[in-house]
């Protein structure tokens with residue numbers, strides 16, 4: 001996952017020109033997702049998916065950390081933190097929404113940030129993550145087309161157990177699983193209809209460098225049919241490395257580095273093929289949100 005400068009207390013250089021949640025247009029989401037699926041074929045079977053804020057929401061994990069901090073420090077306001085109070089990577093925002101007055105923040109935030117840092121990047125806590133709406137069905141659709149489903153994440157290798165626990169609970173295809181039908185069963189390539197999970201081998205390694213290394217690996221394979229990521233830096237890198245791929249930005253949140261998504265990259269809010277029919281109230285168009 002990207003460096004979370006905000007959560008660790010370092011202010012971003014400047015906010016993005018288009019705040020997250022304001023780029024995606026709900027009415028276009030189905031078309032974007034269908035185009036990504038259509039790109040998956042025998043010549044280019046790989047569909048690559050980031051995990052954090054792409055297939056999975058980390059808000060339950062964030063809220064749990066704040067609650068446990070509150071419980072450990074006898075702070076009933078924080079001990080009651082719900083995921084609705086996680087509105088950004090800023091613990092400051094969450095603390096304020098929990099009812100902590102501004103005047104208390106200087107004293108509260110340093111220990112809260114340390115507590116967060118010790119827990120956020122662990123298997124035990126990432127097991128609380130929840131799938132984005134439509135994610136499991138979309139992943140299954142990739143497999144049904146005979147695709148090579150690749151989970152490609154900046155999570156370190158020691159978060160594998162918690163990651164797999166979430167996959168199981170969310171109904172995601174499991175690494176090592178092969179497609180049971182569709183085009184995959186008649187395909188000749190051994191990579192078709194398969195599922196892989198690429199975790200960062202070295203925890204301290206830079207996320208951007210890790211993803212660049214993965215792109216080189218993918219280029220040496222058969223490239224990428226489609227790719228999904230919430231970090232502007234990472235989707236832009238996909239598009240530059242694989243200009244023929246359907247690269248899609250998840251307009252959920254990001255680390256607030258001052259990088260804009262390339263104009264040629266569309267955005268979605270989740271993986272529902274028809275979010276408007278499914279309940280447009282939770283997926284407003286970009287214009288509606290401004």
Ligand SMILES: [Mg+2]
Pocket residue numbers: 001002050051052053054229230231
């Ligand atoms: Mg991410």
